[in-house]
Amino acid sequence: MKDKPEEKDDAVAKTFARIFKRQTADSATIAGAVDKLAKLSATYPDLQAAAALQAALLRTMYAAPAPVQSLDISAETAAIRLIAGTPLLHGVALPFREQDLRALFLRLCASARNQSENHTSTAAVLEQAVQRGRLDLWALSHRLIGGEGSTLATDLDTQDLPAALTMTLLRLALLPFLEQVAVQLAPLRAGQSWQQGYCPSCGAWPILAEQRGLEQFRYLRCGLCTDSWEVDRIWCVFCHNRDHLQLGYVQVEGEEQKQRAATCDVCHSYLKLRSTLTPLSAPELLVEEVALAHLDLIALDKGYAPP
Ligand SMILES: [Zn+2]
Ligand SMILES: [Zn+2]
Incomplete structure (x- = not known):
């Protein structure tokens, strides 16, 4: 064109x-996300470069x-x-x-x-x-x-x-x-069922799942358009395996209530999970990419891979 x-x-x-x-x-959400990235970088010096880059990109976006x-x-x-x-x-x-x-x-x-x-x-x-x-x-x-x-x-x-x-x-x-x-x-x-692991709007794979509220309902979040859709918990979103014996978790001891990764031994993929009370905003999703990067390393190290 x-x-x-x-x-x-x-x-x-x-x-x-x-x-x-x-x-x-809005600007307060963006400022809040940039602030969270600064705190991450102060707490975990290993994340300093990634957090600074993500903050700069977020502001530009x-x-x-x-x-x-x-x-x-x-x-x-x-x-x-x-x-x-x-x-x-x-x-x-x-x-x-x-x-x-x-x-x-x-x-x-x-x-x-x-x-x-x-x-x-x-x-x-x-x-x-x-x-x-x-x-x-x-x-x-x-x-x-x-x-x-x-x-x-x-x-x-x-x-x-x-x-x-x-x-x-x-x-x-x-x-x-x-x-x-x-x-x-x-x-x-609204009102239409969607039983797929990929995004109903744009077709991208989720970048994480939110475990919302006290009931821990699982919502996938798209990394491309930020859309969200609810899925079952005992279910691999990538290959649809429902055998709980083939589904597991990897996590860091002590933080499993807040964040961990769900794994599947059929397709050897993993999905990061984050407990939330309310849906994450788009800037907060980008913060989580940096905050949960250690789960990627653990899952990759154990032989799991993104889809
Ligand atoms: Zn999407
Ligand atoms: Zn699977």
Whole structure:
């Protein structure tokens, strides 16, 4: 898609902003998340670099509006898709502008470059690839949400692009847009059952599960659009195994009430669990990525892997 003239862009952006005011993270939530990252880094010096980078990226993600248009999916179409196990956004044109996504991606590259010496050269490679049209973020985003996520990293590798950083920054660039899209989709999902481990809105795997309230009901949280959906506790969300003898946990002694990882010995995957009273906001989900990183190390060390 070619860029339109700038003046017209501004007018369109203002219209979008009027139609869809942010309904997502406010400045107090973002400040709270940044503060939690600072506390994590003070308590666990090993997390210092990761926490500082995540805080910088988080501030960048929410520094400017992410205008989103209205999605046109009927209740009937949504019901058919959900019954068939098809995420609502599969094959749908994303309801925001390519240039807004690209601008945020470039700002995230600059944040990563400034914040972390490890990323100085790779982030610069990415910025150049986007500016020279070698990296098509729009096509990549549609493939990611169209269910082709698993082949993207290999394709980026063959193009000599840093796959891990590209996917991390693309996910963070998409998130402020997609969390608003998920808010729009929520009424279409109300009352419809969804018995899948992947996200009913965008199709991504969950980044963690919340164990909510005293009853510890389990809600999966999508790492791409932040949507949430309830699932059974004795169930592997990745392979649907329900044999409790094949399901287990890994944890750090003393913190199992607050956080641990559920494991499956059929598909050898794991899912991080976090006890919460209320749903985590999108910035809080990004804090948990850093706070629960030790569970990833323990699970990987025991032979489990992400899906
Ligand atoms: Zn999602
Ligand atoms: Zn499994």
